[in-house]
Amino acid sequence: MIINVHENFVSGAILEDGELQEVFDEENETIAGNLYVGVIQKIIPALNAAFVDIGEGKNGFLRISDVGKSYVQQVLSGKQPAEGSKLLVQVKHDAVGQKGPQLTCKLSLPGRYVVYFPMSRVRGVSKKIVEQRERERLRSLFSKLEKNEGLVIRTASEGMPMEIIEEELQSLRQEWQQILSSFKRSRRVKLLRREPTAIDYVLRERLNKNVDEVYVNEEKAYELVKQEVKKISKSIVVHFVEGDLFERFSIYQQLNLLQRRTIDLPSGGYLALDTTEAMTVFDVNSASFTGGKNHAELAFRINMEAAKEIARQLRLRNIGGIVVVDFIGMPNKEYYDRLFKKIRESFEKDPAHVELLGFTRLGLFEMTRKRRTPSSEQLLFSPCPICKGSGRVLSATIVLKRLSNALKEIDLSQYGSVKINLHQRFSGYMEKIKALVPAHREKVKVSFTHPDPNEFEITLSKKT
Structure with a gap:
């Protein structure tokens, strides 16, 4: 684990065998998990939903079915929600694109060891705690809950003393109780509880027994980490190292690779990645990898490498929603069973809720991955102002055809000079450009400083 403090901003990263697995940044604007006093702006019966002002620009979207009887009694003092009334809401998912944040009245307060539900009877123990005796020990905590309280015991609780x-x-x-009291006193939109800072979040959510070493470059953070490590495991080593740790561990270079659509695999194959608002698609390709073996073994080896890398990419890029993978076809069920086992193992360390649905009749692998915060792509990159995020610009042939049509509409004999300015990518088309006006080649001057590869600029000067 890397905790990098630079000019009072905290960034965190998790590496495994030198490869970047996750990255966190205090500058990332996320409100997921925050609790607000919200005001209902409009109820849409057809959607069974309400739009709620929480003071964050876009109104949040709340399903009325989230407002249970216990919530109405405890929070709203028995009154049903109506337009103009206030609600105590929690942000379930950040705003994405044109959609506002998703809200919920099923409130929860996460800690390191448990998630507390003040108005829900949910009970659960992390599935990652597999030893039955330990699960029973932790379940004994449920007997200490009140009737309308809920609790989910997290993986970090494994082996911890019950008193902690x-x-x-x-x-x-x-x-x-403090949040509820503050809500009842409030008369306007207000933030009641903010999710922790980057360093607190990283230590709460990611510092666990799977971490072997922690590197920190700031003294206060170093002392905080040492205190937290004492609670978890004596085997975790904490290092204090001055300087930019993201530079030292080549994290910046690995982040730059997130701009690429293709991801190379160790044996020479590669993944092609495409995302839409609702779905992510991976295409597994063999590329130059031949390996000299039969097709079945070749496909199986590449698919096994792809399974591990897909799990890493989804976690690193923080991709959520429906995920479909087009693996290379294999001849029999045994290969697919072994591949499915590899996929399941590869997602064991992913903190997000992942559901593996299996292979379809077409041989496509389907799964879902839930997340509450924006993807790394949304946080680290901005859409290109030229291509608007499509990754494409008009072909040179189309732009030159438009230029030709524009020049034909001008009586060039009336002007002393004609200046044409194009994007740098047209610098190899000088002869073609001048050939567009064969009778006036001498008066045409061409430059290549235009910022937009889809456009051009024509400047005409009168005869002297």
């Missing part, structure tokens, strides 16, 4: 977990639960209960 109970102490955190009590702290979350007290925080909830």
Whole structure:
């Protein structure tokens, strides 16, 4: 784990065998998890939903089915929600594109060891805790809950003393009472609880027994990490190293690779990645990898490499929604069973909820991955102002045809000089450009400083 503090901004990263797995940044604008006093602006019965002002620009979207009886009784004092009334809401997902943030009234307060639900009877223990005796030990905590309280015990609770977990639960209960009291006193839109800073988030959500080493470059953060590590495992080594750790561990270089549509695989194959608003598609290709083996073994080896890399890319890019993978076809079920096992193993360390649905009749692999925050692409990059994020510009032939039509509409004999300015990519088309006006070649001057590869500029000067 890397915790990099630069000019009071905190960035974090997780590396495994030198490869970047996740990245966090305090500058990333996320409101997921925040609790607000919101005001209902409009209820849409046809959608069974409401639009709620939470003071963050776009109104949030709330499904009325999220407002349960317990919520109405405890929070709204028995009154049903109506337009103009206030609600205590939590951001479930950040705004994406033109869509506002998704809100919920099924409130939760996450801690390191548990997630506390103040108005829900949910009970659960992390599926990643597999030992039955440990699961039963942790389940004993449910007997200490009130009738309308809920609790999910997180993976970090495994092996921890029960008094430490109970102490955190009590702290979350007290925080909830403070939030509820503040909500009842408030008369306008207001932020009640903000998710922790980047360093607190990284330490709470990602610092666990799977981490072997932590590198920190700032003294206060170093002391904070050492305190947290004492609670988790004595085997985690904490290093203090001055300087930019993202530079030292080549994280910037790995982040630059996120702009690429293709991802190389170790044996010479590659992944092609395409994303839409609702779906992500991976296409597995063999490329130059031949390996000298039969087709079945060749396809299987590339697919196994692809499974591991797809899990890394989804986690690193923080991609959510429906994911479809077109693996290379293989001849029998045994290969697909072994591949499915590899896929499942590859997602074991992904903190997001992942559901593996399996292979379709067409041989496509389907899965879903849930996330609450924007993808790394949305946070790290901006759409190109020229291509608007499509990755395409008009062909040179089309632009030159438009230029030819524009020149034909001008009586060039009336002008002393004609200046044509094009994008730099047309610098190899000088002869073709002058050939567009064969009778006036001498008076045409061409430059290549235009900023837009889809456009051109014609400047005419009168005869002297």
